[in-house]
Amino acid sequence: MSTAPSTETGESPQPVTTQPVTTPKPRPAALRSLKPLVLRLHFYAGVLVAPFLLVAALTGFLYAASFQAEKIVYADQLTVSSVGDRKLPISEQVAAARKAHPEGTISAVRPSPEDDATTRVMLAGVPGVDETHTLAVFVDPYTAKVRGSLEQYGSTGALPLRTWIDEFHRDLHLGESGRLYSELAASWLWVIAAGGLALWFGRRRGRRKVRGTSGRRRTLGLHGTVGVWAAAGFFFLSATGLTWSAYAGANIDTLRTSLGQATPAISATASGGDHAAHGDGEDSSGAAPEGDLDKTLAAARAKGLGDPVEIVPAADASSAYVVRQVQRSWPTKQDAVAVDPATNEVTDTLRFADFPVLAKLTRWGIDAHTGVLFGFVNQLALMALGLSLILLILWGYRMWWQRGRASAFGRPIPRGAWQHVPPQILVPALAAVAVVGYFVPLLGIPLAAFIVVDVVLGEIAHRRGGRTHAE
Secondary structure: OOOOOOOOOOOOOOOOOOOOOOOOOHHHHHHHHHHHHHHHHHHHHHHHHHHHHHHHHHHHHHHHHHHHHHHHHOHHHHEOOOOOOOOOOHHHHHHHHHHHOOOOEEEEEEOOOOOOEOEEEEEEOOOOOOOOOEEEEEEOOOOOOEEEEEEEEOOOOEOHHHHHHHHHHHHOOOHHHHHHHHHHHHHHHHHHHHHHHHHHHHOOHHHOOOOOOOHHHHHHHHHHHHHHHHHHHHHHHHHHHHHOOOOHHHHHHHHHHHOOOOOOOOEOEOOOOOOOEOOOOOOOOOOOOOOOHHHHHHHHHHOOOOOOEEEEOOOOOOEOEEEEEOEOOOOOEOOEEEEOOOOOOEEEEEOHHHOOHHHHHHHHHHHHHOOOOOHHHHHHHHHHHHHHHHHHHHHHHHHHHHHOOOOOOOOOOOOOHHHHOOHHHHHHHHHHHHHHHHHOHHHHHHHHHHHHHHHHHHHHHHHHHHHHHHO
16 A cells, blocks of 8 residues: 555645746856956957067977977087997097087086987086086097087077077077066966957857858957967966066975975085085086096996986085986986995985976976977977967957958957956956966066056046036
8 A cells, every 4th residue: 555645635736836946147147247358358468468479489489490400500510420339438538528628617428319429528617608508519429529519508408599599589688687578478378368268169159160251250260260279288388488487487486395396406415414406517616526427427327327318527526426317308317316426336316206296297398398398299389389379469460450440440349348247256356366466477567557557548538538528
């Protein structure tokens, strides 16, 4: 017998009705209210920051191409004329380099990493060479013949052509003050890309197509389509570019250190005493002990350090030689050992596998940004991103031109969009912008200036309009 309650009563059954949803749906409406604000920010950021982005894109494209150009232009210095049967000891190759170039001091030695590659002996303090650069002497590892010398910069061993393009991309050859341009571009690239994505996906599907359209709508379709496909790359370039920028980069380093995620350094103390971090070894002291380079290299090989490696001489009498791997391509080889020049014993070992997670990600991010992590494929991807950004900027300015009326060039987006954003959305958004702007000052300061100028101009226009209406 069923125990379910009977529905038969003396009253007529009430029809089952679905209660209407009375809860308002502020989320879609709020998001729709954000669209004019995002459009205005995307428009003005694009117009004002685009010149800096255009320079960064052009120079970045050239830098990505410079790796292959460098191999062609400096082929005589980078490669040997013929591969021999056996490579000479490193000490003999260094002696040949010093005989040809006795000036300066040895800052590092990079033994030939491949059968047809030369050995590089880097000299610091050479007259006529920039103090932040070294003179690389290229030695045939089979004959000890010096095949030339070139000025070199950075941990990737950039030669004059790539160095010039690299410095142009980084600071326009203006020094530290010039770095502000590249940091400004990196600070705003992700903002512009995010705004573009929001606007693109906020449009109806039918208005996104390119085929069969013309005029401004076609330009908008091309701009949006390429921007959507390239957006992930732009986010990556922006984030990795900021990691070694002047101001945001310093804040990122501070944050990583506070989280225990700083890049570790090998101890170069020869034996006993307090450990002291060994730098790049660019200034070899005359008091440093003369170690046996061949035995030092052999000790590093015994610890598993395969090519390519770099040998950094001891900085002073209490320091050790440092042998470190310098392969930034995948798989990354960044292990290092310290070798006491007096005993040829390994005093410290640093493995890349033991790096903190953020230190590894930073290393890989920078290497991918500079085109070395995945070699030629990496460089092609960077050139594609650079070309995409150039096209997007040109299309963006074209849309601005096409948006004008009659003789008016680039009719601006109407003001006052922020007034239509609900407070529950606007206040948290402003708080988030303030936090990001603090850590990324070349985003926060220009944005604050833009808001102030925009409000002032809007108030002036409002008062003029009120005065005209009164008259």
